[in-house]
Amino acid sequence: MDGGRRDEGDASTVGELGERAVLSRILRVLGGTSRAEVGPGDDAAVLAAPGGRVVVSTDTLVHGPDFRLAWSSGADLGWKAAAVNLADIAAMGARPVALFVALALPDDTEARFVDELAQGLRDACDALAPGCAVEGGDLTASDTLTIAVTVLGVLDGGDPVLRSGARPGDVVAVSGELGGAARGVALLFERFRDASGVPTAIDAHALTEAERADVTAQLRPTPPVRRGVEAARAGATAMMDVSDGLLLDATRLADASGVTIDLDAGLDDDALRGGEDHGLLACFPPGAVLPESFVLRGHVRERGAAPVTIAGTPVTGRLGWDPHRDWDAGRG
């Protein structure tokens, strides 16, 4: 590490500092969090896998399609990159233990921004999945700021909860708010862009309390990570992360399980079709006691003509979210 040889107190950029100095700053922020047998610094990390199985998922945030720097701070981005990955492990009924972060940074990225990003990763782990930490990663140069996170979880001897286990008669429940993230991003696009469509800074005073909550749901989601293991212990037959809209994700679960999911009426379009909420959609056997925070949202039926119905009526139209289609991929 040659970080000590350069002045890092100024608003230096990644290009000025060089890869090793930036890495040393990141490791300073993350310092002391590793619980691995071998943490950052060798060719690879070494982690215990209690129960002899591991659960692994990966998810990426890209500047343009997934976030805009005018709207997200480094801390927001680090938080969100961790949170959306932690949610995928929770959705398997597993306990997240480690993040691996591939960071691709433009040379003009301020070093301070990278510090904040590391702090955001750390804060999200501490808040959402205590015991989970960044155990490795990779730093490279890019024209496009990109954060690819891979998360590792363990089952502690339990079995994973898949999408394919729902059975007719099960109840359908959701943990986590629905629709807020979609309202939040719509609000950002409508209210915080200039005349030519370029994102501008968020003026929090121009937002109601409810609007601020929606923007926060979009920029700093708080998926119910710990509820995943609780759902598994409560006997969940199937579970998944609600990331692309409830209807689309319920369709996937219904197709994987070969059933129809009949949702109760009463959810609005944002809740049904909005993406990026990162709640948990789970099915439980009839009579199961739902874990805290899960709300009954419907029932599993024998497979009918439609994978998903609402109060018995098949769902039509656009189901949810496709980042290649539903966002403009311009630069913020």
Place this chain on the structure above:
Amino acid sequence: MDGGRRDEGDASTVGELGERAVLSRILRVLGGTSRAEVGPGDDAAVLAAPGGRVVVSTDTLVHGPDFRLAWSSGADLGWKAAAVNLADIAAMGARPVALFVALALPDDTEARFVDELAQGLRDACDALAPGCAVEGGDLTASDTLTIAVTVLGVLDGGDPVLRSGARPGDVVAVSGELGGAARGVALLFERFRDASGVPTAIDAHALTEAERADVTAQLRPTPPVRRGVEAARAGATAMMDVSDGLLLDATRLADASGVTIDLDAGLDDDALRGGEDHGLLACFPPGAVLPESFVLRGHVRERGAAPVTIAGTPVTGRLGWDPHRDWDAGRG
């Protein structure tokens, strides 16, 4: 999956096809390779961890700093993205079992290119680490083509070989060619760019056989992945991937172990300072029988003033490779 609803036979782009159709094409190429308990398709993969420990590393290829599309085919890129990650697991004395691939693609990327990239990933696994497969991933839109791979390995009950275990008296050995990848990239920059510096297609007929080998070492490296486990079994005390040049990586190993590495004379500047070879640098106790392909390159001494010496003389000057400094990050 809505892939079936669109015509995929044409030279369609990722933007035209949409995320789900592209994903379905990738899964078709990778079909049948999963050895996981739960492979691609759920929120996360589930894998066995024989021995109760896992080894994890991540490495990214970014268009511009790490490759140019004028020089690398999709198959080359998939191969290299897998190979450089497999090398990190080998360097821990572990056996790679799964890749997780975060792919960020510009909308104008041809779908055929993505098919080839998936095939390259598969081919590298089959050739370099039989039994390892892509077990998950993520697809997103980006202005910059980016391939972030996380690789998972297992120890099968053995212990990891760290950078920190070298002891005075050990011998130093290297498996894999040194210098070829650096000569290859220098050759590409010198001979296959137009007057304004933009990369142009490689004319293989304009290259000697040795030059072709160097270009191949850069574009499709073949790290000695299986030699990692063999080195561990032969008693290697320390090991690492040689990715940033032998001198720089030997310095890291020497610093981690608190020793001085004295390399033999006779290696040229490309071999000493060239990056991206992805061979294995390992230390073995005196008298150990070196595994096949390892060549004796020096000895471990008590820590002196310099971490690395060549025939007893301290090394001076630039040691190796920093992608934020040593490449121009322009677009190819």
